[in-house]
Amino acid sequence: MTKSGKSTGIQPEPRDLRQVLAQRIAALVQSPGGYTSVFPGLTLFRQTAPSTCFLTSLEPSLSIFLQGKKRINIGGEDYLCDENSFLVSGIDTPAQSQVIEASEQTPQIAMRFRLDMATVREVLSREDLPQSKIAQRRGLAVGRTTIGLLSAANRMIDLLENPEDIPFLGHLIEREIVYRILQTPQGERLRAIATTGSLTQRAAKAIAWLSANYAKPLRMEELAQIARMGVSTLHHQFRNLTAMSPLQFQKQLRLKVARQRMLDDGLDATSAAYEVGYESVSQFNREYSRMFGQPPMRDIKTLRDSKVVAIDAA
Numbered sequence: 001m002t003k004s005g006k007s008t009g010i011q012p013e014p015r016d017l018r019q020v021l022a023q024r025i026a027a028l029v030q031s032p033g034g035y036t037s038v039f040p041g042l043t044l045f046r047q048t049a050p051s052t053c054f055l056t057s058l059e060p061s062l063s064i065f066l067q068g069k070k071r072i073n074i075g076g077e078d079y080l081c082d083e084n085s086f087l088v089s090g091i092d093t094p095a096q097s098q099v100i101e102a103s104e105q106t107p108q109i110a111m112r113f114r115l116d117m118a119t120v121r122e123v124l125s126r127e128d129l130p131q132s133k134i135a136q137r138r139g140l141a142v143g144r145t146t147i148g149l150l151s152a153a154n155r156m157i158d159l160l161e162n163p164e165d166i167p168f169l170g171h172l173i174e175r176e177i178v179y180r181i182l183q184t185p186q187g188e189r190l191r192a193i194a195t196t197g198s199l200t201q202r203a204a205k206a207i208a209w210l211s212a213n214y215a216k217p218l219r220m221e222e223l224a225q226i227a228r229m230g231v232s233t234l235h236h237q238f239r240n241l242t243a244m245s246p247l248q249f250q251k252q253l254r255l256k257v258a259r260q261r262m263l264d265d266g267l268d269a270t271s272a273a274y275e276v277g278y279e280s281v282s283q284f285n286r287e288y289s290r291m292f293g294q295p296p297m298r299d300i301k302t303l304r305d306s307k308v309v310a311i312d313a314a
Contacts, residue, residue, distance in 0.1 A: 033045070033047075055256035056095055062088050063112045068082075068109065069082045070108060088189070090117075091140070199233070210246060220235075252291075255287065
């Protein structure tokens, strides 16, 4: 077997491809954290211990998990990701993330590739693309990693060793990644979100707008106009994709950004509250305590004292 997981005459096993890919990523990321690669949109991750639960954001992306275990929670629904799993997300959405199995000897290893929805639509325009008949409700889904996905991921790592080839070959691998996702049952959700004019695609447009404008007052009539659908229909489609109402979605985004600003930039609770759109500091304190278990500045002190860093991981 070659380093990229290819073999001559014998079909490689998924386990072998996973091991090769995990070893290659571990060699590139030798300390805990995330590594932003020279391949546009590709981030590699290594964690050597279980983490606390923290708020993060999922963007349209593919995450492939190769070692360890991670739990991701969206709107109260848990998604368990182990070494056999991939996670595909077609929307920007807040999520709670926690590494639940990792050690120095067997770190949690993962990679995340940001999906370009224009490329997804380009691949979907092919008439010879196989059609899936299995519907997915949420804007993200967890599936079992395929040989095709693992092989394409290994070729992506090959390009990190030959970065001069990325401008020519990178887009080809990106298209293959999208194709491999669409071959899985989980790809149906990505197909629906990328299909111009569908209710799912219009709701995803509203989600993207709210993600970029979380600090603005939420007016459902305006959001429904952006999605070009009625308010009740938008509520229904929004919950289908995110398991949250638009108000819950906005609240989680605001609290995530506020926490990160206090942790990274030293903002006090009042400044952070106003910056993310709260008009009442007392309301911010109540909702923050409900989400994170303690008041803002006490929570930030706990994070700093324990040297916990909320990494925006896969």
